[in-house]
Amino acid sequence: MKLSPSAIETFLFRGRDFYVKRDDTIDPLLSGNKYRKLYTLLQTAPQDYTKILSYGGIQSNAMLSIAALCHQKGWEFHYTAKTIPSSVKRDVTGNLKMAMELGMKLHEVSPADYDAEIALLRSKESESTTLLVSQGGADPLAQQGVEVLADEIRAWKKENRHTSLTIVTPSGTGTTAYYLAQALPEHTIVTTPVIGDSAYLLTQLARLGSHPENLQLLQSEKKYHFGKPYAEFLKLYRELKQSGLEFDLLYGTKMWLVLLENMESLEGDILYVHSGGIIGNETMLERYVYKGMS
Numbered sequence: 001m002k003l004s005p006s007a008i009e010t011f012l013f014r015g016r017d018f019y020v021k022r023d024d025t026i027d028p029l030l031s032g033n034k035y036r037k038l039y040t041l042l043q044t045a046p047q048d049y050t051k052i053l054s055y056g057g058i059q060s061n062a063m064l065s066i067a068a069l070c071h072q073k074g075w076e077f078h079y080t081a082k083t084i085p086s087s088v089k090r091d092v093t094g095n096l097k098m099a100m101e102l103g104m105k106l107h108e109v110s111p112a113d114y115d116a117e118i119a120l121l122r123s124k125e126s127e128s129t130t131l132l133v134s135q136g137g138a139d140p141l142a143q144q145g146v147e148v149l150a151d152e153i154r155a156w157k158k159e160n161r162h163t164s165l166t167i168v169t170p171s172g173t174g175t176t177a178y179y180l181a182q183a184l185p186e187h188t189i190v191t192t193p194v195i196g197d198s199a200y201l202l203t204q205l206a207r208l209g210s211h212p213e214n215l216q217l218l219q220s221e222k223k224y225h226f227g228k229p230y231a232e233f234l235k236l237y238r239e240l241k242q243s244g245l246e247f248d249l250l251y252g253t254k255m256w257l258v259l260l261e262n263m264e265s266l267e268g269d270i271l272y273v274h275s276g277g278i279i280g281n282e283t284m285l286e287r288y289v290y291k292g293m294s
């Protein structure tokens with residue numbers, strides 16, 4: 001599967017022009033940076049694997065993307081997660097529901113056994129047709145696909161004669177931002193930690209290698225907990241949407257918040273790499289309603 005590059009569009013927001021790389025339009029299930037991170041596997045022949053293993057949160061975008069990939073390739077997909085509350089199990093929704101419908105096999109383990117179970121998964125990988133994908137796709141496997149993204153940006157920049165460009169994208173594991181910074185040393189890549197704080201993100205990044213000099217971390221003034229509804233996120237999400245683009249409520253909205261707080265310190269034009277994840281908004285918006293924040 002070889003796709004044409006995703007479009008780069010201008011986005012007028014709060015009286016300023018931004019450029020947005022529309023990776024959210026690549027595929028509804030394999031969208032945004034998950035498509036990029038799974039690119040190598042998408043190029044892999046179906047007969048090369050029989051089984052993919054992964055683990056993490058039960059509404060994870062990576063989980064859904066891997067499920068879609070395995071469905072496409074005819075591979076079994078086994079996903080390990082911490083025991084799900086029975087209230088959730090009674091009414092499975094969102095990414096989990098879709099992933100199960102795509103044939104994902106869920107393995108629940110108690111929080112106490114979780115780490116040991118993940119270690120065990122690593123030993124199962126010795127079977128040559130079984131592959132373990134780290135949580136969130138935080139894997140050297142992601143490098144190739146992010147390099148394709150970097151090539152697309154470079155080609156666009158050349159064609160449009162942009163000289164100074166700051167590239168912005170949110171981070172969970174930081175895998176996308178890391179490989180993007182490595183592939184585009186001539187640009188500053190700005191990101192923000194969405195899961196945990198900067199210290200946590202730096203630890204995640206260090207697993208991939210030494211810190212690229214051009215990778216800049218920005219933190220929000222206020223501290224936010226991952227996955228929790230915040231009135232200011234909802235407000236900004238709506239304002240962005242009214243201006244013409246939808247971003248996801250977990251990562252995108254936080255990145256925009258931090259970006260707007262730091263506009264003066266950023267140089268040249270801003271290219272925002274849309275990381276996808278729109279499909280998760282439905283369950284997030286339900287949580288906002290539940291909290292009385294709609």
Ligand SMILES: *Cc1c(COP(=O)(O)O)cnc(C)c1O
Pocket residue numbers: 032033034061062136138170171172173174175176177248251252275276277278
């Ligand atoms: C997974 C995800 C991220 C985080 O990507 P990392 O490469 O883990 O930093 C950012 N945005 C969205 C919408 C995601 O689904």
